[in-house]
Amino acid sequence: MAHAASSHERLRQFRELILAETGIRLPPSKDSMIAARLRKRLIALDLPTLDAYFEHIFDGGALSDELTPIIELVTTNKTDFFREPAHYAFLANRIIPEAVARTRPGQTTRFRFWSAASSTGAEAWSAAMVLARAAPKHKAFDWRILGTDISPRVLDKARHAIFPEADFAPVPADLREAYVMSARMNGQSVGRIVPELRAQVKFEALNLIEPPFPLEGGIDVAFLRNVLIYFEAPTQAQVIRSVSEHVRPGGYLVVGHAESMIVRLPGFKACAPGVYRKEEMH
Structure with a gap:
């Protein structure tokens, strides 16, 4: 159970990071979307789990390097010509x-x-x-x-x-x-x-x-x-x-x-x- 609590806490920490950097509030209901979108970074960095990725950015000093790809992955870029x-x-x-x-x-x-x-x-x-x-x-x-x-x-x-x-x-x-x-x-x-x-x-x-x-x-x-x-x-x-x-x-x-x-x-x-x-x- 401690591991699950740790994952939950890490996701909350990640959502707070997104809010601070972009102004976008992601509710806990978006946690599965976050996990899915961050899979690309796990593959790119050869990390086994989402917890390993969070450890990498929050404890391993990699946040400044990862901030741009993180913003790219979590922001929505829906747009169309002559929309409205x-x-x-x-x-x-x-x-x-x-x-x-x-x-x-x-x-x-x-x-x-x-x-x-x-x-x-x-x-x-x-x-x-x-x-x-x-x-x-x-x-x-x-x-x-x-x-x-x-x-x-x-x-x-x-x-x-x-x-x-x-x-x-x-x-x-x-x-x-x-x-x-x-x-x-x-x-x-x-x-x-x-x-x-x-x-x-x-x-x-x-x-x-x-x-x-x-x-x-x-x-x-x-x-x-x-x-x-x-x-x-x-x-x-x-x-x-x-x-x-x-x-x-x-x-x-x-x-x-x-x-x-x-x-x-x-x-x-x-x-x-x-x-x-x-x-x-x-």
Whole structure:
């Protein structure tokens, strides 16, 4: 029984580590998922049991080396192109035209988009297609996108901008034709985002629970979607506040439809499901 208690205690210690490093609370009901996902590390390190792995990281001084692979294994990276499409329609039909309208005649419209939990990049690349499509309608429209995530592995995938052909199914046909190059790779049909979009988008590592963020202010729209649900209420409030500080007056914060009840942010007004506009100072 002592051994079982030890395993139980180790799993609790591991869950607390994940909470401290990522803000994600894993309940005891996720212990079997943790064990299953850590099996890769046991194989990689030639360790016989989960207890041996926990001893390796907590007692053997290997935690700093293992932290990145641990975060990679336990974080969820679910994402799709044009997920919750109403937000992209709002971007095209309201946010971009507003930004252009506030630009003085003869000046360039500077537009900055932040995908704050970018995962493998589908959100940022979807927004890039919308912005690229809007740009020719305006004489001087200078747009850039920043995608950030805690996981180096998904950031690497986002930068490469190569996805299975099936992943592009939600992308409207005209945008797919304009901005996705088809190819064959390892016998698979894949698509890659075109170079002119890749030049406008960059991806950087960032942990949302570790403010202040090394970002410029004046963000026109921050998408903080489908990540808040993994945090405890105090962490949700902290992350929302930290992200919102980078949004310019008159700019927008967008959360997932399932997260709209979470946002209680002074100085922001709800104007569509999951969409909040920062009040302008007068």
